[in-house]
Amino acid sequence: xxxxxxxxxxxxxxxxxxxxxxxxxxxxxxxxxxxxxxxxxxxxxxxxxxxxxxxxxxxxxxxxxxxxxxxxxxxxxxxxxxxxxxxxxxxxxxxxxxxxxxxxxxxxxxxxxxxxxxxxxxxxxxxxxxxxxxxxxxxxxxxxxxxxxxxxxxxxxxxxxxxxxxxxxxxxxxxxxxxxxxxxxxxxxxxxxxxxxxxxxxxxxxxxxxxxxxxxxxxxxxxxxxxxxxxxxxxxxxxxxxxxxxxxxxxxxxxxxxxxxxxxxxxxxxxxxxxxxxxxxxxxxxxxxxxxxxxxxxxxxxxxxxxxxxxxxxxxxxxxxxxxxxxxxxxxxxxxxxxxxxx
Amino acid sequence: xxxxxxxxxxxxxxxxxxxxxxxxxxxxxxxxxxxxxxxxxxxxxxxxxxxxxxxxxxxxxxxxxxxxxxxxxxxxxxxxxxxxxxxxxxxxxxxxxxxxxxxxxxxxxxxxxxxxxxxxxxxxxxxxxxxxxxxxxxxxxxxxxxxxxxxxxxxxxxxxxxxxxxxxxxxxxxxxxxxxxxxxxxxxxxxxxxxxxxxxxxxxxxxxxxxxxxxxxxxxxxxxxxxxxxxxxxxxxxxxxxxxxxxxxxxxxxxxxxxxxxxxxxxxxxxxxxxxxxxxxxxxxxxxxxxxxxxxxxxxxxxxxxxxxxxxxxxxxxxxxxxxxxxxxxxxxxxxxxxxxxxxxxxxxxxxxxxxxxxxxxxxxxxxx
Numbered sequence: 001x002x003x004x005x006x007x008x009x010x011x012x013x014x015x016x017x018x019x020x021x022x023x024x025x026x027x028x029x030x031x032x033x034x035x036x037x038x039x040x041x042x043x044x045x046x047x048x049x050x051x052x053x054x055x056x057x058x059x060x061x062x063x064x065x066x067x068x069x070x071x072x073x074x075x076x077x078x079x080x081x082x083x084x085x086x087x088x089x090x091x092x093x094x095x096x097x098x099x100x101x102x103x104x105x106x107x108x109x110x111x112x113x114x115x116x117x118x119x120x121x122x123x124x125x126x127x128x129x130x131x132x133x134x135x136x137x138x139x140x141x142x143x144x145x146x147x148x149x150x151x152x153x154x155x156x157x158x159x160x161x162x163x164x165x166x167x168x169x170x171x172x173x174x175x176x177x178x179x180x181x182x183x184x185x186x187x188x189x190x191x192x193x194x195x196x197x198x199x200x201x202x203x204x205x206x207x208x209x210x211x212x213x214x215x216x217x218x219x220x221x222x223x224x225x226x227x228x229x230x231x232x233x234x235x236x237x238x239x240x241x242x243x244x245x246x247x248x249x250x251x252x253x254x255x256x257x258x259x260x261x262x263x264x265x266x267x268x269x270x271x272x273x274x275x276x277x278x279x280x281x282x283x284x285x286x287x288x289x290x291x292x293x294x295x296x297x298x299x300x301x302x303x304x305x306x307x308x309x310x311x312x313x314x315x316x317x318x319x320x321x322x323x324x325x326x327x328x329x330x331x332x333x334x335x336x337x338x339x340x341x342x343x
Numbered sequence: 344x345x346x347x348x349x350x351x352x353x354x355x356x357x358x359x360x361x362x363x364x365x366x367x368x369x370x371x372x373x374x375x376x377x378x379x380x381x382x383x384x385x386x387x388x389x390x391x392x393x394x395x396x397x398x399x400x401x402x403x404x405x406x407x408x409x410x411x412x413x414x415x416x417x418x419x420x421x422x423x424x425x426x427x428x429x430x431x432x433x434x435x436x437x438x439x440x441x442x443x444x445x446x447x448x449x450x451x452x453x454x455x456x457x458x459x460x461x462x463x464x465x466x467x468x469x470x471x472x473x474x475x476x477x478x479x480x481x482x483x484x485x486x487x488x489x490x491x492x493x494x495x496x497x498x499x500x501x502x503x504x505x506x507x508x509x510x511x512x513x514x515x516x517x518x519x520x521x522x523x524x525x526x527x528x529x530x531x532x533x534x535x536x537x538x539x540x541x542x543x544x545x546x547x548x549x550x551x552x553x554x555x556x557x558x559x560x561x562x563x564x565x566x567x568x569x570x571x572x573x574x575x576x577x578x579x580x581x582x583x584x585x586x587x588x589x590x591x592x593x594x595x596x597x598x599x600x601x602x603x604x605x606x607x608x609x610x611x612x613x614x615x616x617x618x619x620x621x622x623x624x625x626x627x628x629x630x631x632x633x634x635x636x637x638x639x640x641x642x643x644x645x646x647x648x649x650x651x652x653x654x655x656x657x658x659x660x661x662x663x664x665x666x667x668x669x670x671x672x673x674x675x676x677x678x679x680x681x682x683x684x685x686x687x688x689x690x691x692x693x694x695x696x697x698x699x700x701x702x703x704x705x706x707x708x709x710x711x712x
């Protein structure tokens with residue numbers, strides 16, 4: 001067994017300091033998790049590396065998760081840090097196949113933040129919690145010196161109840177599974193980038209931020225044998241698929257021509273040289289279900305749902321995409337965030 | 344989406360692939376100059392549709408990749424100065440100098456910001472007159488007009504806290520280095536569409552005549568690229584060596600007169616050092632004496648900085664088309680996007696990054712590309 005060690009497992013020569021890229025959902029963040037965090041707290045429950053942990057108490061199963069929200073700007077088209085803080089945690093619970101029940105709510109506020117701003121965020125948290133049918137039951141407030149926080153950071157943790165016997169995890173994905181998503185890709189990331197950088201396009205791109213428990217529970221109630229679910233947040237669809245390919249040891253193949261991406265999002269990505277496959281979503285998930293149940297699953301998820309690929313067994317732990325001109329290529333995780341290109 | 348979807352039409356692309364297969368009678372080696380084209384080729388898999396006799400080499404047209412370590416070191420030194428806002432395009436952030444990159448500089452406390460245009464950096468300088476604002480002016484002829492405009496405006500408006508660290512390079516001199524090198528393999532070029540949007544393509548005409556090689560000014564979508572390859576191979580098969588324009592929807596022979604005039608107003612042609620290649624005469628732009636006040640190198644005294652390139656990195660050979668990324672022994676092992684030996688592995692237009700991102704698994708599985 002591994003012993004407690006005082007020396008840092010990530011060689012200082014690699015990264016003597018934490019970089020922004022360590023929080024991007026890409027490879028650097030995974031290195032940090034794999035080398036520094038997961039082995040330190042080795043637990044069979046966290047071994048699945050899912051969006052939340054599944055806990056068993058006296059025969060009943062609960063899902064437990066936590067998330068922190070550091071978005072800038074605090075308000076953006078289609079949502080704000082408050083709606084994100086509710087939906088982000090609700091969605092992590094939903095990805096465990098749980099019915100979200102209770103959330104905690106912790107604020108880290110920067111001295112000088114207008115009370116009006118805090119009030120607006122609290123109101124939108126209330127509305128989002130109502131929409132997602134969860135209760136805020138505990139919380140905390142801390143205030144840091146002016147200049148030590150970006151106005152407001154929020155942490156939420158959540159508990160949900162699992163009312164079925166399915167195991168939903170990357171290792172449950174099977175050869176022949178259909179890969180489904182619940183709607184168009186890339187809107188949240190582009191909405192944030194446009195708001196942050198003051199980029200204006202002909203139309204306003206609104207975040208897709210939304211609670212996902214309802215479509216997931218409909219899937220399960222319809223009797224679909226759900227193998228794996230993942231919300232496609234930081235790092236976008238590509239990073240979620242790479243994680244699941246690694247976790248399942250299978251080959252995930254998607255058809256780029258089938259990916260629903262709105263024209264305004266595609267245009268903005270073209271201009272900035274970004275690949276929508278890596279752009280963040282806040283109301284989109286990928287579901288792995290047996291191909292024979294794909295039709296039923298798409299109907300249960302509802303409007304916008306589409307099959308984008310299949311699971312193959314001819315290679316281990318990789319993702320490929322068929323390009324618009326019919327040639328296959330590898331889809332890998334990025335190191336850090338996508339950066340707009342020069343020209 | 345108009346002007347994009349038409350040029351990604353699978354049927355049209357495959358039709359060109361068939362025509363190309365019929366046309367090609369013997370081996371030909373072509374180079375696409377621009378890194379944007381390299382990425383499109385690998386992302387869409389255009390190379391997989393070509394007849395086996397055609398080899399594509401990837402050229403030096405990635406502005407990030409050819410920026411020498413010493414200039415990145417200068418950027419880091421300037422960025423770390425007090426009271427400084429250092430601005431740059433996003434894809435310079437992760438490019439390693441000899442002592443780190445801008446991203447780690449930011450982690451050490453420097454105020455490094457990403458901008459989408461040098462004019463945004465100028466606006467920042469106007470909003471924060473108590474700070475020095477430097478823009479890292481990187482790029483080929485494509486981005487030079489915007490840098491020139493920022494300096495021109497700064498001079499006109501009397502913005503004294505704005506300056507640029509110039510690293511602008513020019514395409515034709517680099518092509519001449521490749522063509523005149525012993526053992527050159529390149530028989531035809533796809534010229535970079537966006538560079539020609541600014542400069543036109545008259546500069547390539549003497550090169551085509553002198554070295555007897557065809558040039559086809561080419562766009563960036565799959566259909567553009569395969570049509571450009573078709574036009575270049577057609578010239579080769581017919582024994583012609585002309586400059587042709589595939590990207591006529593954006594490029595005129597004379598280029599953009601206003602942009603060229605602005606470049607000439609602010610910049611003069613100077614020798615520049617290219618990463619992995621060395622100094623090429625008349626291959627870059629520097630500020631004219633009249634605008635020397637906006638030269639960040641002079642203002643912050645970083646002018647005499649030199650640094651050695653990483654010994655193991657073969658990016659110089661890759662940028663000149665002498666080697667492919669998969670032929671580098673460090674590729675994907677000692678050199679990855681997380682731990683790059685050279686800029687070609689981290690730039691969004693770098694050839695090594697394109698191979699790593701779109702081909703790594705096929706490279707490691709079969710040992711070929």
